[in-house]
Amino acid sequence: MDSLPIISLEKLKQIDLSGGNGKNPENQHLYNVCLEHGFFYLKDHGISTELIRETMAASRNFFELPEEVKKQYGQDKQTVYPNTSRGYVPLYGETLHQTTGPDMKEIFDLGVERPTSDLPFTGQTLMPDDTVAPNFASSHYQLQREVLTKIVPHLLRGLAIALDCPPDWFDPYFDKLVAIHRTIYYPPEGGIAGKHTDNGIFTVLFQEYFPTPSLRVYTKDNWIDAMCLEDAAIVNLGDMLQLWTNHLFVSTPHEVLHNLNQSRISIPFFIYPNVNAVFQPIGTSQTINPTDIMLKNYNSIWVKKTGGGRALELK
Numbered sequence: 126m127d128s129l130p131i132i133s134l135e136k137l138k139q140i141d142l143s144g145g146n147g148k149n150p151e152n153q154h155l156y157n158v159c160l161e162h163g164f165f166y167l168k169d170h171g172i173s174t175e176l177i178r179e180t181m182a183a184s185r186n187f188f189e190l191p192e193e194v195k196k197q198y199g200q201d202k203q204t205v206y207p208n209t210s211r212g213y214v215p216l217y218g219e220t221l222h223q224t225t226g227p228d229m230k231e232i233f234d235l236g237v238e239r240p241t242s243d244l245p246f247t248g249q250t251l252m253p254d255d256t257v258a259p260n261f262a263s264s265h266y267q268l269q270r271e272v273l274t275k276i277v278p279h280l281l282r283g284l285a286i287a288l289d290c291p292p293d294w295f296d297p298y299f300d301k302l303v304a305i306h307r308t309i310y311y312p313p314e315g316g317i318a319g320k321h322t323d324n325g326i327f328t329v330l331f332q333e334y335f336p337t338p339s340l341r342v343y344t345k346d347n348w349i350d351a352m353c354l355e356d357a358a359i360v361n362l363g364d365m366l367q368l369w370t371n372h373l374f375v376s377t378p379h380e381v382l383h384n385l386n387q388s389r390i391s392i393p394f395f396i397y398p399n400v401n402a403v404f405q406p407i408g409t410s411q412t413i414n415p416t417d418i419m420l421k422n423y424n425s426i427w428v429k430k431t432g433g434g435r436a437l438e439l440k
C-alpha cells in the first residue's frame with residue numbers, strides 16, 4: 126500500500142433509505158478506509174479549484190507581508206478564549222512534536238464567526254482587511270462556508286451510515302460546530318510540521334499542488350507520501366472520533382517535511398462538535414465533553430509544548 130484510498134463524496138451522498146439505513150457501497154468503502162487508514166482523498170467535493178487557488182494566493186500574499194504588519198493580528202491581539210485558537214503565529218511558534226521542537230512554518234487561525242461570548246472557541250477573529258491583505262478574509266470565509274455546507278454535513282452522514290447509525294445521527298452534536306480553520310505557510314527548503322495526530326473529529330485539508338509531496342502519513346506500520354491529487358481534498362480522522370468510536374476508527378499520525386525550493390501553502394479545517402455537546406463513546410457509559418479535550422490539547426501544544434493530539438505516543 127503506497128498510496129491513500131479515494132472516496133467520492135458524490136457517491137456517499139446517494140443515500141437510499143428504501144432498504145435500511147441508506148448504506149451504499151461507498152459507505153462500506155468509507156468504513157473499511159476508516160478502520161484501516163483513517164486518512165483518504167475526498168474527490169467530487171463540489172468546491173471549485175478556482176476558489177481554493179484564490180484562497181491560497183491570498184494566503185501567500187498575507188504571509189509575504191512584513192512581520193510587523195502580520196504581528197498586528199497575532200494571538201496576543203485576539204479576544205476569543207483561548208487566544209491561541211486565533212490569529213497569526215510567526216515561524217517556530219507552534220510545537221506539534223516535542224522532539225522535533227518548534228515547527229518552521231507560519232500560521233493564521235480563523236474560526237466560525239459568531240457573536241463574542243464567554244464560551245471557549247467562540248467569537249470573532251481579528252483579521253486583516255482588504256487594504257492590508259486583499260481578498261484574504263473574503264476568500265477564506267467563502268471557502269469556510271463551502272466546506273461547512275458542501276463537505277462536513279455529508280461526511281458526517283456518510284460516517285453515521287458507515288457506523289450503522291441513522292444518517293442524521295451526528296447532526297444534533299454539530300448544529301453549532303466548532304471549526305478551527307487554518308492557513309499554513311511552509312518556507313522553502315526546511316518547512317516542517319512535527320509528527321502528530323489531529324485532535325478533532327476529522328480534518329478537511331487542501332494542500333497546494335506540487336508533483337513532489339511534502340505531507341507524510343503513518344499507516345499500516347509505514348510512513349508513506351500523500352501525493353497531491355489535483356481536485357481532491359484530504360480527510361484525516363482525529364482523536365475525538367477515535368474516542369467516540371471506542372477506538373474502532375483510528376486517528377492517523379502525519380507530518381510535513383517540505384524541502385522544495387518554493388514555499389508551500391496548506392489549508393486545514395479541524396472539525397469539532399458544538400462547544401457544549403456531550404457524547405458517549407460507543408459501547409461505554411462514559412460521558413465526554415469535547416471542549417475539555419480541546420482545551421487540554423491547546424494546553425499541550427501552546428503551554429506545555431509537548432505536541433499535538435497523540436504526539437507523545439509517536440517516536
Ligand SMILES: O=C(O)CCC(=O)C(=O)O
Binds near residue numbers: 323332340381392
Ligand atoms: O500542511 C499540511 O499538509 C498538514 C498540516 C497539519 O497536519 C496540521 O496543521 O495539523
Ligand SMILES: [Fe+2]
Binds near residue numbers: 321323379
Ligand atoms: Fe495535522
